[in-house]
Amino acid sequence: MWLTNCFYDIIQLFYPRVCAGCFHSLASNEQVLCSYCTYFLPRTRYHTMKDNPLEKYFWGRIPVQRATAFCFFQKGNRLQRLIHQLKYQGRTDIGQFLGRLFGEELKESTDFAGIELIVPVPLHRSRLLQRGYNQVDFVCQGLSEALQKPWSTKALLRAHASESQTRKGRFERWANVAEVFTVPDETLIASKHLLLVDDVITTGSTLESAARTLLDKGAASICVATLGCSVK
Numbered sequence: 056m057w058l059t060n061c062f063y064d065i066i067q068l069f070y071p072r073v074c075a076g077c078f079h080s081l082a083s084n085e086q087v088l089c090s091y092c093t094y095f096l097p098r099t100r101y102h103t104m105k106d107n108p109l110e111k112y113f114w115g116r117i118p119v120q121r122a123t124a125f126c127f128f129q130k131g132n133r134l135q136r137l138i139h140q141l142k143y144q145g146r147t148d149i150g151q152f153l154g155r156l157f158g159e160e161l162k163e164s165t166d167f168a169g170i171e172l173i174v175p176v177p178l179h180r181s182r183l184l185q186r187g188y189n190q191v192d193f194v195c196q197g198l199s200e201a202l203q204k205p206w207s208t209k210a211l212l213r214a215h216a217s218e219s220q221t222r223k224g225r226f227e228r229w230a231n232v233a234e235v236f237t238v239p240d241e242t243l244i245a246s247k248h249l250l251l252v253d254d255v256i257t258t259g260s261t262l263e264s265a266a267r268t269l270l271d272k273g274a275a276s277i278c279v280a281t282l283g284c285s286v287k
């Protein structure tokens with residue numbers, strides 16, 4: 056043990072490991088986030104609340120069984136910094152780490168623990184080529200490890216790149232992403248309880264369109280889980 060610690064300290068000299076939340080050094084038993092940052096993540100705990108604000112957000116739009124987000128997402132907050140590194144700085148380990156934490160919490164809910172397959176919202180091919188990875192896949196990997204449920208990138212594909220979403224109204228955004236998802240093999244999702252996963256819910260139109268496609272193609276039910284949301 057003493058030798059291991061010595062070895063660890065020497066490695067630290069050359070490859071310092073810092074917390075992705077506060078950039079202080081990590082202790083040898085910490086990974087990605089320090090205990091302080093992990094404890095103070097702005098959790099929503101929406102999975103414990105039936106008819107929570109995120110579920111109400113989907114009312115009248117798409118029949119989701121349950122919806123939850125791991126944390127509140129705000130400009131400049133801890134989660135926003137983490138998601139920025141996950142998306143733009145190649146820190147895929149952050150996605151996996153947060154996915155695992157999230158999955159451990161979701162075990163408390165029978166609705167979420169009862170899902171059968173985890174499905175990431177796919178990136179369009181052009182963005183995938185540009186970034187090299189879909190950040191949501193790593194969140195799904197972490198969720199899968201914690202919930203002990205399979206995940207698949209083959210269940211849902213994106214057909215067309217949606218144009219920039221930012222300057223459009225809600226209807227136009229919906230129309231813009233509508234019908235862009237396809238299910239290449241319906242047997243993968245037929246009669247299954249799915250957990251549809253995205254990184255951050257902004258307008259909800261992407262998730263709405265993805266959920267609609269999965270239900271149309273024979274999924275039994277959809278639960279939605281995102282890492283971040285600004286809906287309170």
Ligand SMILES: [Zn+2]
Pocket residue numbers: 074075076077078079088089090091092093
């Ligand atoms: Zn920290």
